[in-house]
Amino acid sequence: MGSVPAADALRKPVGYINKEIAGSRPASEADILRIPVDMVEANPFQPRMTFDRESLEELAASIRTLGLIQPVTVRRLGSGMYQIISGERRYRACRMAGMTMIPAYVRDTNDQGMLEMAIVENIQREDLDPVEVAMSFQRLIDECSLTQEQMAERVGKKRATVANTLRLLKLPVKVQHDLKVGLVSSGHAKALLSLEDAELQERLCDLVITRGLSVRELEDMVRKSKTGEIPDIPSRQEPLPLPDDYNRLLSRMGRYFSRDISVRRTASGKGSMTVRFSSDDEVARFLEALDKAEM
Numbered sequence: 001m002g003s004v005p006a007a008d009a010l011r012k013p014v015g016y017i018n019k020e021i022a023g024s025r026p027a028s029e030a031d032i033l034r035i036p037v038d039m040v041e042a043n044p045f046q047p048r049m050t051f052d053r054e055s056l057e058e059l060a061a062s063i064r065t066l067g068l069i070q071p072v073t074v075r076r077l078g079s080g081m082y083q084i085i086s087g088e089r090r091y092r093a094c095r096m097a098g099m100t101m102i103p104a105y106v107r108d109t110n111d112q113g114m115l116e117m118a119i120v121e122n123i124q125r126e127d128l129d130p131v132e133v134a135m136s137f138q139r140l141i142d143e144c145s146l147t148q149e150q151m152a153e154r155v156g157k158k159r160a161t162v163a164n165t166l167r168l169l170k171l172p173v174k175v176q177h178d179l180k181v182g183l184v185s186s187g188h189a190k191a192l193l194s195l196e197d198a199e200l201q202e203r204l205c206d207l208v209i210t211r212g213l214s215v216r217e218l219e220d221m222v223r224k225s226k227t228g229e230i231p232d233i234p235s236r237q238e239p240l241p242l243p244d245d246y247n248r249l250l251s252r253m254g255r256y257f258s259r260d261i262s263v264r265r266t267a268s269g270k271g272s273m274t275v276r277f278s279s280d281d282e283v284a285r286f287l288e289a290l291d292k293a294e295m
Contacts, residue, residue, distance in 0.1 A: 187215035
């Protein structure tokens with residue numbers, strides 16, 4: 001492609017200010033500081049509720065090999081510490097990777113601004129499940145005193161989209177959980193929202209899971225129930241028999257936990273497992289067993 005004058009200068013990454021100590025202020029928000037990880041704390045306004053351990057370990061492995069390509073964004077606290085605004089997943093992976101310094105953009109912002117940036121960044125990256133998005137929207141409204149119109153502008157969504165997302169929080173907690181873990185879709189949830197009977201919503205949600213109903217099939221059952229017809233809704237759902245591998249898994253895990261372990265599984269193989277424990281010792285014994293098995 002030919003030579004480009006001063007090509008090496010064009011290839012240079014953004015320079016770090018004060019590479020070993022985060023003692024000086026950046027000249028602009030485009031500059032990056034290398035901050036000791038022990039001087040960085042988590043974001044108390046983090047909208048994400050769960051961080052997948054396996055995904056974090058994969059990111060940590062990549063960071064060990066290539067370094068952190070995208071810096072995190074932090075704010076400076078009066079105590080001299082720094083607090084994550086965005087990039088908490090990257091920050092956690094850096095700690096797992098054993099990094100002692102982390103590259104970061106430093107922004108000046110108050111609690112409200114931090115909350116807005118943390119939520120908006122996660123929503124724009126589509127990192128949250130539908131219920132987390134709805135709860136994030138509600139937090140913006142409640143804690144930042146925003147109207148739905150103002151919030152829609154902040155997150156780059158249509159007002160109708162925001163309103164429909166917020167309605168998910170009106171669903172029973174059980175249905176919200178099934179939506180969070182992917183047992184039902186947002187389309188199923190939207191269909192259930194047209195019903196006012198919470199018990200009926202839960203029963204239909206179970207039916208979606210056990211029978212693998214499509215959104216259209218669920219909408220038809222909802223319509224029948226609203227027009228007085230009696231759809232085929234069993235009063236109690238008989239759980240599908242679990243494959244032998246699942247029973248073996250439950251038996252092995254049961255050696256370490258004294259309380260029940262429950263599994264919900266659809267015909268297509270989707271599902272969720274709930275592990276209940278009585279003490280920290282039970283969790284420690286289970287982790288010790290995993291370490292010995294190098295899992």
